[in-house]
Amino acid sequence: MIRLFVAIPLPGAVVADLVPLCNGLPGAKWTLPEQFHLTLKFVGEVPEARFADIAEALAEVAAPPFELTVTGVGHFATAGRPRVLWAGVAKSEALDTLARRIDRVLREIGGRGDSRGFTPHVALARLKDAPLERERDFLARHEGLTLPPYPVTAFSLFSSVLRTERAIHREEAVYPLE
Numbered sequence: 001m002i003r004l005f006v007a008i009p010l011p012g013a014v015v016a017d018l019v020p021l022c023n024g025l026p027g028a029k030w031t032l033p034e035q036f037h038l039t040l041k042f043v044g045e046v047p048e049a050r051f052a053d054i055a056e057a058l059a060e061v062a063a064p065p066f067e068l069t070v071t072g073v074g075h076f077a078t079a080g081r082p083r084v085l086w087a088g089v090a091k092s093e094a095l096d097t098l099a100r101r102i103d104r105v106l107r108e109i110g111g112r113g114d115s116r117g118f119t120p121h122v123a124l125a126r127l128k129d130a131p132l133e134r135e136r137d138f139l140a141r142h143e144g145l146t147l148p149p150y151p152v153t154a155f156s157l158f159s160s161v162l163r164t165e166r167a168i169h170r171e172e173a174v175y176p177l178e
Contacts, residue, residue, distance in 0.1 A: 003160045004043035027130030057105045065177045066094035067149040073142045086121035
């Protein structure tokens with residue numbers, strides 16, 4: 001089995017602007033700078049024999065290049081407890097369209113849909129027992145985050161290996177936008 005997801009890697013300038021945010025919150029396991037990305041579709045665990053089908057299907061996705069802006073921060077919660085701290089992305093019809101096209105081609109080859117919907121974000125940290133007051137302070141301190149727009153000229157297929165300390169991501173294929 002291989003664990004896969006489709007994402008937009010972040011350019012170095014955006015990573016450099018996000019790194020200073022990643023500190024000062026007990027219970028946070030911060031994302032390594034080289035692992036920052038914007039997930040378009042979590043494919044999940046699939047048999048390795050399906051990898052080629054998925055990679056080929058993604059090559060059929062056509063979309064023009066566009067710009068994105070990282071803006072704001074927030075969290076995803078489970079049972080009322082914050083679990084993932086993230087930086088948001090400004091509303092982008094081009095991004096939404098790309099995500100829908102990727103979802104569609106993967107469903108056409110038997111992939112599963114995501115019932116949660118698409119919420120574009122860059123995961124900054126996984127939280128475990130982070131003090132709620134400190135997490136709220138972090139969100140308040142960074143709520144005005146707005147980075148300069150950056151061009152999106154490709155998306156990628158990544159594999160992910162779960163380790164005790166953190167997942168290891170590897171870019172398997174790159175798909176230029178034209």
